[in-house]
Amino acid sequence: xxxxxxxxxxxxxxxxxxxxxxxxxxxxxxxxxxxxxxxxxxxxxxxxxxxxxxxxxxxxxxxxxxxxxxxxxxxxxxxxxxxxxxxxxxxxxxxxxxxxxxxxxxxxxxxxxxxxxxxxxxxxxxxxxxxxxxxxxxxxxxxxxxxxxxxxxxxxxxxxxxxxxxxxxxxxxxxxxxxxxxxxxxxxx
Numbered sequence: 096x097x098x099x100x101x102x103x104x105x106x107x108x109x110x111x112x113x114x115x116x117x118x119x120x121x122x123x124x125x126x127x128x129x130x131x132x133x134x135x136x137x138x139x140x141x142x143x144x145x146x147x148x149x150x151x152x153x154x155x156x157x158x159x160x161x162x163x164x165x166x167x168x169x170x171x172x173x174x175x176x177x178x179x180x181x182x183x184x185x186x187x188x189x190x191x192x193x194x195x196x197x198x199x200x201x202x203x204x205x206x207x208x209x210x211x212x213x214x215x216x217x218x219x220x221x222x223x224x225x226x227x228x229x230x231x232x233x234x235x236x237x238x239x240x241x242x243x244x245x246x247x248x249x250x251x252x253x254x255x256x257x258x259x260x261x262x263x264x265x266x267x268x269x270x271x272x273x274x275x276x277x278x279x280x281x282x283x284x
Contacts, residue, residue, distance in 0.1 A: 111282020154181025
């Protein structure tokens, strides 16, 4: 018995059946983002907890995206490094009790956002003609700026960082929701 599909198409079909996971992640990102915007000072501790969870989940997603990407080169390598670092930082984050150390959490966020921003920016710049390239470049720049703000003045910028993260989560959530429906439609073909 022969099949009319190739291995990448089979992978797309398998991942496409789980499109709703990306939809749920997008909705959660939007809800958390709006909660943080409504009360940034009290949302900081909660956002730090969710940041650790997001760090782990998005790190795994970035690793999968880097490994399943058809492209080669620095963008893919940087995405893989970023994903692995995100998972390692998430493990350290929860095991080290960093949730209680808000200043250190802001520095962790800054470092993570700088790596993630560079990965998105390089991947976006390297993917000429690919759909979503502009969003990848835009999100890379926004993420990089958030990281620089967090590292330069972690205590004074914490509310600002919370707002930047909230906006980032809202934009990311919208992109994930749109992506989930695109994935669903691609998997149906």
